[in-house]
Amino acid sequence: MIGRLCIVGVGLIGGSLAKDLKRRGLCGQVVGCSRKRENLERARELGIIDAYQLDPAKAVEGADMVVLAVPLGAMAEVVTAMRPGLGTQAVLTDVGSAKRSVLEAAAAVFGAVPENFVPGHPIAGTEHSGVEAAVEGLFDGHRVILTPVAETLPEATGRVRDMWQAVGADVLEMDPAHHDEVLAATSHLPHMLAYTLVDVLGRMEERVEMFRYAAGGFRDFTRIASSDPQMWHDICLANRDALIGALDHFQADLGTAIEAIRSGDGKTIKELFARAKALRDRYAQESEIG
Ligand code: NAP
Numbered sequence: 606m607i608g609r610l611c612i613v614g615v616g617l618i619g620g621s622l623a624k625d626l627k628r629r630g631l632c633g634q635v636v637g638c639s640r641k642r643e644n645l646e647r648a649r650e651l652g653i654i655d656a657y658q659l660d661p662a663k664a665v666e667g668a669d670m671v672v673l674a675v676p677l678g679a680m681a682e683v684v685t686a687m688r689p690g691l692g693t694q695a696v697l698t699d700v701g702s703a704k705r706s707v708l709e710a711a712a713a714v715f716g717a718v719p720e721n722f723v724p725g726h727p728i729a730g731t732e733h734s735g736v737e738a739a740v741e742g743l744f745d746g747h748r749v750i751l752t753p754v755a756e757t758l759p760e761a762t763g764r765v766r767d768m769w770q771a772v773g774a775d776v777l778e779m780d781p782a783h784h785d786e787v788l789a790a791t792s793h794l795p796h797m798l799a800y801t802l803v804d805v806l807g808r809m810e811e812r813v814e815m816f817r818y819a820a821g822g823f824r825d826f827t828r829i830a831s832s833d834p835q836m837w838h839d840i841c842l843a844n845r846d847a848l849i850g851a852l853d854h855f856q857a858d859l860g861t862a863i864e865a866i867r868s869g870d871g872k873t874i875k876e877l878f879a880r881a882k883a884l885r886d887r888y889a890q891e892s893e894i895g
Pocket residue numbers: 613614615616617618619638639640641642644645674675676677679682683700701702703726727728729730731732733734735736738833836840
């Protein structure tokens with residue numbers, strides 16, 4: 606049970622978390638914080654938060670749990686602004702999609718990674734943003750990765766773990782650098798491909814025809830290109846080393862596939878498709894089983 610919860614960034618992720626904790630009676634009061642009063646008013650109307658503050662230092666006063674749910678590029682600024690109001694009882698966590706950059710931001714603001722800071726990342730979401738996009742049950746049955754470091758107090762990690770488990774998440778721990786590499790390959794690379802594919806097709810002369818005849822597969826593959834550009838701009842830059850590694854790897858393999866097509870090397874093409882199909886089938890089967 607959390608006494609006072611402060612959500613900084615009451616959008617899709619922060620709003621959905623507050624919604625579920627409140628709905629299940631797992632927190633006393635929820636205080637929201639972001640830049641725009643109208644968004645916070647709306648969050649209050651929707652019953653997602655009980656009160657709000659535009660000043661991060663005031664918002665975190667008296668909080669037992671502070672969740673940073675702003676875009677990655679805003680983390681350092683927000684942590685700097687909230688610091689004077691943070692009490693010693695507060696556990697601080699975040700939901701950012703890359704972990705090393707958030708740890709670096711926290712270390713820069715506090716001089717070292719604070720012992721009550723537990724970096725986290727829920728592997729759940731949608732392509733929609735803002736408080737109106739907040740939904741109940743978003744984390745139910747989904748993984749949340751925590752990346753505590755040597756400085757992190759096990760008790761703080763335990764409290765963050767309890768919070769996520771209480772909203773139905775399956776919580777695991779990972780090294781921050783490993784998290785960033787895995788997510789670069791499984792999430793950040795696919796977003797790059799989807800954005801680039803839609804952009805390439807959109808700039809072709811026959812654009813109207815293209816989109817008219819695009820089938821369900823195109824729709825499935827490109828759904829994530831409807832995600833918020835600011836958020837993905839921040840993720841690409843925050844996780845640039847791991848993402849460049851994944852993109853280089855992809856580019857090399859795409860080059861091999863292009864060469865196989867150019868030279869009519871059916872064996873290589875068929876082997877690639879067969880390998881990928883087997884992996885995709887297994888993934889689909891396992892993710893259905895859970
Ligand atoms: P979102 O819906 O756009 O919400 C972001 C919130 O942050 C908004 O309420 C915005 O409100 C506030 N905000 C933005 N800049 C701010 C600043 N400088 N100071 C204070 N508040 C600020 O975004 P989201 O999808 O929830 O993503 C939030 C975080 O979760 C990101 O770090 C992202 O990497 C991570 N994440 C996202 C997903 C996903 O699928 N979307 C999944 C996992 C993790 P105002 O405009 O009123 O300031």
